[in-house]
Amino acid sequence: MSALSVPILLDLWERGLVQQPFEWAMALLSSAYPGLGEQELFNLSIGQRNTYLLTLREWAFGTKLACQVSCPRCQKLLEMTLNTNDLKVSTNIEHNPVLLLERDEYELRFRLPNSRDLALITGINDIPLARQQILAACLLEAWYKKQPCSIEALPTELVQAMIEQMEQADPQADMQFDLACPACQHQWETSFDMVSFFWREIDRWARQTLRDIHTLAAAYGWHEAEILRLSPLRRQLYLNMVNQ
Numbered sequence: 001m002s003a004l005s006v007p008i009l010l011d012l013w014e015r016g017l018v019q020q021p022f023e024w025a026m027a028l029l030s031s032a033y034p035g036l037g038e039q040e041l042f043n044l045s046i047g048q049r050n051t052y053l054l055t056l057r058e059w060a061f062g063t064k065l066a067c068q069v070s071c072p073r074c075q076k077l078l079e080m081t082l083n084t085n086d087l088k089v090s091t092n093i094e095h096n097p098v099l100l101l102e103r104d105e106y107e108l109r110f111r112l113p114n115s116r117d118l119a120l121i122t123g124i125n126d127i128p129l130a131r132q133q134i135l136a137a138c139l140l141e142a143w144y145k146k147q148p149c150s151i152e153a154l155p156t157e158l159v160q161a162m163i164e165q166m167e168q169a170d171p172q173a174d175m176q177f178d179l180a181c182p183a184c185q186h187q188w189e190t191s192f193d194m195v196s197f198f199w200r201e202i203d204r205w206a207r208q209t210l211r212d213i214h215t216l217a218a219a220y221g222w223h224e225a226e227i228l229r230l231s232p233l234r235r236q237l238y239l240n241m242v243n244q
């Protein structure tokens, strides 16, 4: 992984304002991991992509994740701090594994969802339809009694088994954790959305950085590039002096 400079992160943030979340994640990883080609990045399973993003997030903001979640029963806002290690699943999955499922004379060969599949469902707000599109893209071959069949012809239980097999093969794709509400004692499981969490952090950081640049530029007449060349410590010390 190469360390990203502040100007590069600001550029990625600015581009991210008009990108789909998966596109922004790809652009970010492409800058941080120049050794991975575009094809390879888009072909990473969602879990593998999340692993790279977690590592990058640790580099950018550390291992603590400040989260806010509303209790689904009493709506109380819960604030908690997770650690990136709480979300990491120790798994070493091979690149683009082909999964097999044989049941009731059906035979399926399929792969794990990747960012190319997320691109496919851009603009589709109907969740069951989006899911169907992803499954259809991941299904490489389906046979019933040795005859080819389509995804529409598969029984619901078989499709569910296919999804479960995908989840088991790529556990980092859906990072779940248990929660308990101190107000109403409700317990539930929720998913951690790596991309939107990281995006919100970068967005907050970028807007604060621009405010700091504005403050220093107004006070000293320096250009943006000059201010960004200051070490974080010196930038903060000058900000303290301006704000005294």
Ligand SMILES: [Zn+2]
Residues within 6 Å of the ligand: 071, 072, 073, 074, 075, 076, 181, 182, 183, 184, 185, 186
């Ligand atoms: Zn509650």
